[in-house]
Amino acid sequence: MHFSSPTSSSPQNPISNPTNSLSTNNVLLLPSNTTSKMSFIIPNNNTNNNNNNSSQQQQQIISTPTSGLTTSINSNGINSISNVSLSSGQTTQQRLSFPQRTTSQSQQIPQEEFAKILRVLQENNMTESVEIFKKEYQSLFNKTTSSFSEPYFTALDGYISYVQEQPDTSRHEFSQLIYPLFVHMYLDLVEKDHAQEAQDFFKNYVQNTNLQATVFAAHKDDLFRIKSLVTKELIAQSEYVKSFRHNGRYWIKLCNASLELLDQFLIKQQKYPLLTKIVQAYFQLEINDGSARNAETQRLLSGGRLGEIKTEDNTNRMYYGLLRDHDLTRILQHKAILSSSTGADNEDGVGDDQPSTSKNRKKLKKDFFNQRQSKASLKVDPNAPQLTRIPIPELREHERMDLINTFQEDYSRMLKITPDNLPSCCYYTLLNGYLEINCLEVSEDSTLLAVGCKNSSIYVYSLNRRKLITMKLPSELERLDKSNEHIYEQMMTNDDSKDNTNQNNDSDILYNQRLLCGHTGPIYGLSMSREKWFLLSCSEDYTIRLWSLLTWSCLITFRGHTQPVFDVQFGPFGHYFASCSLDKTARLWCIEHAQTLRIYTDGCNDIETLCFHPNSNYIATSSSDRILKIWDLLESKEGQQMKPIRQMSGHKLNVCILKFSKDGRYLISAGYDRQIMIWDCSNGSLVTCLLGHSDAIFSMDLSRDGSILCTGSADFSIRIWNFGQLIKDKDDGKLDTLQRVTPSAKYELVTYRTKRTSTTLIHFTRRNLLLGFGVFIPPNDSTTKATKT
């Protein structure tokens, strides 16, 4: 007797509650699960059994409809109902068959009859029976069996109480399933045209305070989205559902013991076939080695739209080391060496000489590169990619000279930030720009500020008191002596009489500004190349433009994105740049070609921000499913789809900013959920999560020596963290890895507060002076009034 097993095995099946007993059978109205792939990693034989079971039940149903059910449409309402409610399992079987009989029933009891009966009941003042009669009538003729959602309620309730029964140590492991189960059930209900019941279902669980705090806390953002899905059509259109249901399975990591228990509950017991079905169709359970994870760790890592990340996905090798053989890295690394030897005395007194004499420069250049090369070749970083892995143009001669100059001038005088020697912060407040200014960008040498506006124009300001330079006209350029050493300076015009419109010296910052026009939609992202020659901008008009900061004109318009472009960034060596867009792709470009080099697609999610790895071999992106992804610039094998090399889930709300650490090993991300999360690129694991801000984090930068992290937030504050110490503690194993959250007290050095400016851009100059940029938010009239009264 296969059939008797599911009904008898459910103890919560009191005869007095017909709806409950219904639940076990009603499931069969759902599409059978034979089509869905089996997704348990653990082998089990029960599924077969289960399938047999269901087919048996189906047969049973088909066999029953012949039995009539006239009792429930008796003129005497009370009688009929009591009849049903007290009936045994057999009657419920009959009730189940209603849907198939409705056509004949509706012929039997037309509208008039119903009205008559109702009148009789009302005349006799039998309010209760009127109610019941109406309900019964509707359940018959409108096909909406009021109890349709009942199995859903019982199944989820049953699972929740099952979770509650678990010991404290592993309860959180089981509670991971509640949220995705809830969502799938809700969507199921809506898709089967039970909108009202679906709403009740939603409210019942979301308003449960206990669940709110534990299960739904990490998914608030998505819950809003789910709530607005109230009809079948909306679900079909919804991008959220696409990315939740069809973009892969919901990934859950469990320890072995929990998995076995769960297997016992879902497969062997089969108390709630509905649960089993959903789990089999949409879930993927992964066994975690060893014992159950700490609840806190699990809470931290939850928040991705599709649960956690498959461990397998993060196993490919990532070359996160720096390109030591490239001149640029060599210079930057040199500086790092300097600063680590406390920066006070620079080596051999090189910096003391006047840097401008050509002889001196050449000498410096010579021993600079030769010396470093020998040293660098001694220690080969196994994690560094080959220089040729991604072809990168060599530095031009004059660029090298410039870099060495700046090295001498700035890096040698770099401030070493320690807890006793905190950085000074110069703050640039942009006034009259609230709601107008969309994005800001500052050049690497902190001399130019670019402002992207809503009205599709870009302003470039000079932050030092020098005028913005412009290249001479071609006819004038031809006349120059090209062998001259100062050829690059001579190429620029010095008379600014025609473009210097702003003569008033009191507003000193606006001493010189340029306007770049060309876009036809709001600007969303800007990026300046490190030598200050180019500016990239991306806009709502689907295009990216490359501007020359020497001729102040647009050079190329990159077309390719099919939706507004949200972010663009130059690679650390220039030449390459990447963009991301609402068309759910990130693209890699090269400034020499108008076509896209690579397209990275992210299923169904908008890509919101991106960041280049310092070795220019990888880009990191954050998408609307709150999962961070690192992509390889190297082309994948023929025909294979680009897959991210690393994925990280843990943010609960959208990510605003990503940054790689200076050594390329760590990825730091922060956003609306106020968490600053630090990830280890070598295996995609979470190092720690810094807490402290009380509002969204918009901006972040690392000091030039990579030891200090600075974050700017919408809570009108800038916080400075001792990143170097944190990494050191982590390497020494002192960092508490079980409790991954680090509250602000431990590594936070200082907090600076602004009045009414949320810092949208933060930048360390080459001498480690901190620059903050923000748009002043004018106090809202209504809010000030409210506070006064």
Place this chain on the structure above:
Amino acid sequence: MTTQFSVESIEYLAEKLSDCRYLCDESLVYLTLQISATISNLLQDACKVLRKCRRNDLTTEDFAFALKLNHLEPMYGGYTTSSIERLLFHKIKKDNRILYHITDNIVQVDELIIPQSKIPLDISIRIHWLAVNGKQPEINENPIIDIPIRSTVLKKKLNKTSHIISKEQQIYYKELTEMCICPNEQKRKQALLILSADNSLQQILSRLILFISEGVRVNLAPTSTFDRSIILKYLMQMGDALLQNEELYLERYLHYLLPAILSCLLERRISRDHWSLRDLAAKCCKQIIRKYATAINCLQQRTIDVFYRILSKNNEDYTWPTRYGAFIGLCEMSHKVIIQIVFPLIKQLGEQIQLISDIELSQKITETVVKYVTIAYRSVYNDKETNEKKLYEDFGSYFAPLIQHNLILLL
């Protein structure tokens, strides 16, 4: 973020748009659900821009972006921020063609010349030092830090240095205090104006308060010989001006300020023009109570206790000027205080006043009592005819006729 419209509003709109054709309930419910969901979706899309632009306020342009993203027709004329412009936007429908336009009003040249409308300001950048060597300088651009700083490093540093003020501030302080007590009326007024308006005073505020409290202490001391009343008055004026300054945060210094004010109010001895000094002090006291009294610090309760103790004691512990001070201190607070606390005291007070030999003194006190009590009485019993018997019952034979007389005058 979730939006839910009522079925009624959708019904109203549906009828309005479809020329009063009715929809059945079922379709209305369906429409409501669809519209709510669509709007909710659009808002979610609009929030994408909001997030990208690092803002907190959603604008109409963001919504327009969402419409564009969903390939919906934009809402013409909805993007301007000024409501006037939005009203000017019109739709013309003729021969199945729709045209949107803004009505161009003829503007008189005169109106243009007189700059009455605000010209939108261009983006400008201001620089300031947010922090110097880990410490935030106390300048106008930086917020006043009154919450405890979590970082231990900063705390240590702040404690050490928070009482050092710059040279400029020292000079400012000196000039300001000198101006405040100089006999030149013009200069003093100017200084008081500064005190009541300048928000950069916060840095030297502690010193200013100390100046007031020390000044009061010295000048009230029995050893002081010269006419101190005038200095005290200047000091009270300073306190008054500081209290009027909306930007300042005086709560931390109340333990200096309030005793000084109360000393002036309840001073034992009589000096020249001490009545007006007391009146001014009472006004300051009232302002402090209004601004800073909370249920937690019990400021009002404590002050009332002080006054009440003075007034309720029958013996000659307190001089009449002190009692006068306590009385107006109470009366300035609120009608509620007068009704609840002062009214029961009047009868007894009247009996005592009759015993005063100094005519000028008794007259002054009587005048004030009658003035306050009448107004308060009028606010409670607003009926036109006053109950004479009740008045006598409440206020005794001394005050009752006077109050009654004044009540009639008030009518």
